[in-house]
Amino acid sequence: QQQVKQSPQSLIVQKGGISIINCAYENTAFDYFPWYQQFPGKGPALLIAIRPDVSEKKEGRFTISFNKSAKQFSLHIMDSQPGDSATYFCAASDGHAGKSTFGDGTTLTVKP
Amino acid sequence: DVKVTQSSRYLVKRTGEKVFLECVQDMDHENMFWYRQDPGLGLRLIYFSYDVKMKEKGDIPEGYSVSREKKERFSLILESASTNQTSMYLCASSLSEGRSSSYEQYFGPGTRLTVT
Numbered sequence: 001q002q003q004v005k006q007s008p009q010s011l012i013v014q015k016g017g018i019s020i021i022n023c024a025y026e027n028t029a030f031d032y033f034p035w036y037q038q039f040p041g042k043g044p045a046l047l048i049a050i051r052p053d054v055s056e057k058k059e060g061r062f063t064i065s066f067n068k069s070a071k072q073f074s075l076h077i078m079d080s081q082p083g084d085s086a087t088y089f090c091a092a093s094d095g096h097a098g099k100s101t102f103g104d105g106t107t108l109t110v111k112p
Numbered sequence: 113d114v115k116v117t118q119s120s121r122y123l124v125k126r127t128g129e130k131v132f133l134e135c136v137q138d139m140d141h142e143n144m145f146w147y148r149q150d151p152g153l154g155l156r157l158i159y160f161s162y163d164v165k166m167k168e169k170g171d172i173p174e175g176y177s178v179s180r181e182k183k184e185r186f187s188l189i190l191e192s193a194s195t196n197q198t199s200m201y202l203c204a205s206s207l208s209e210g211r212s213s214s215y216e217q218y219f220g221p222g223t224r225l226t227v228t
Contacts, residue, residue, distance in 0.1 A: 009152065032215045043116070043202055043219030044155070089154060093215045097162035098143040098206040099170075100215060104154035 003027050004092050006103025013110050019077040021106045023090035026071065030092035033066065034100065035075045038087045047088070048075070080110045115139070116220035118203050124226045131190040133223050135203030142208035144186035145217065146170075146178060149200040161186055162208070193227045200224050 005024045013019045025033075034049035050057045050064040050073065057064045063076040077084055087107050091100040119134035137144065143162050147155040147170075157170030159178040167178050175197060179187045186205075190197055204217040 006154070034214075034216065036217075036219075041221070043204070043221050044217075045219065046216045049214060049216070095209050095215060097160060097168065098209065098215045098217065099145070099157065099160055100217060101157075102147075102155040104152060 003101045004090060004103045006090050006106060008106060009104065010107045011109070013080045013108065015080065015082060015110055015112050017080050017110075019080045019084070019108055019110070020074055021088055021090070021108070022072065022074045023092075023103050024070075024072045025092045025101075027092070027094065027101075028071070029094040030101075031095060032093040032100075033064070033073050034091050034093075035062075035064065036089045036091065036102075038089065038105075044087075044089055077108075080108075082110045082112050084108060085110050116203055116205055116218050118201075118220040118223050120223050121221065122224045122226075124228065125190075125193050126228055127194060129190075129193050129227075131193050131225070131227075133188040133190075133201055133203075133225070135186045135188070135205075135220055136184055137186075137203075137205040137218070138184065139205070139207075139218070140183065141205035141218075142183070143206045143217075144180065145204040145206075146176075146186065146188045147202045147204065148172070149202055149222070155202065158188065193225075195227050198225060198227045 036044035037047040038044040090103040093100040
């Protein structure tokens with residue numbers, strides 16, 4: 001049973017456009033929802049994260065929108081740039097030993 | 113800067129061999145994790161450890177074991193490597209809940225293991 005479902009699997013966006021990646025979770029005990037960014041040949045790195053007590057968090061061009069009742073959260077990348085081309089993973093954690101459950105990943109390509 | 117290092121970037125082993133993947137972190141993190149990454153399957157947790165000598169199974173522990181004798185080091189062991197264990201292996205670490213307000217994980221660069 002997959003606890004975190006991520007879509008789409010791949011995404012192509014023109015430079016300057018908005019990239020949107022969606023995730024849905026099932027376990028209501030999750031209380032930390034991070035997004036990780038991974039470039040080829042590198043390990044994932046934390047991009048932005050949110051707790052369920054807020055509905056939105058913004059850091060620069062990156063925004064997480066969180067809908068607790070729908071058990072969904074999404075990553076919005078405004079003014080997408082070719083340097084944003086990477087694989088993005090959503091995740092969810094209930095805090096046990098810092099363990100996170102990851103989505104399957106989205107490969108984002110931003111065309112110049 | 114947190115640094116998580118993995119012993120090899122690339123490894124080629126034969127079926128049936130015993131394989132050791134080593135991971136070291138330098139930030140005094142309590143939690144350490146081993147994942148495998150396969151295209152379209154995301155990051156799947158193999159094992160994790162929340163303290164020295166403590167370990168818990170993740171989602172796909174079959175065919176693997178782990179060892180954590182020192183806080184900074186977490187080893188993944190493939191007792192008898194098989195071709196279906198060909199994958200990218202990622203190690204990560206994080207602070208315990210009591211020492212951090214987040215559960216951020218810091219990842220190593222990965223080991224690309226090929227079993228022939």
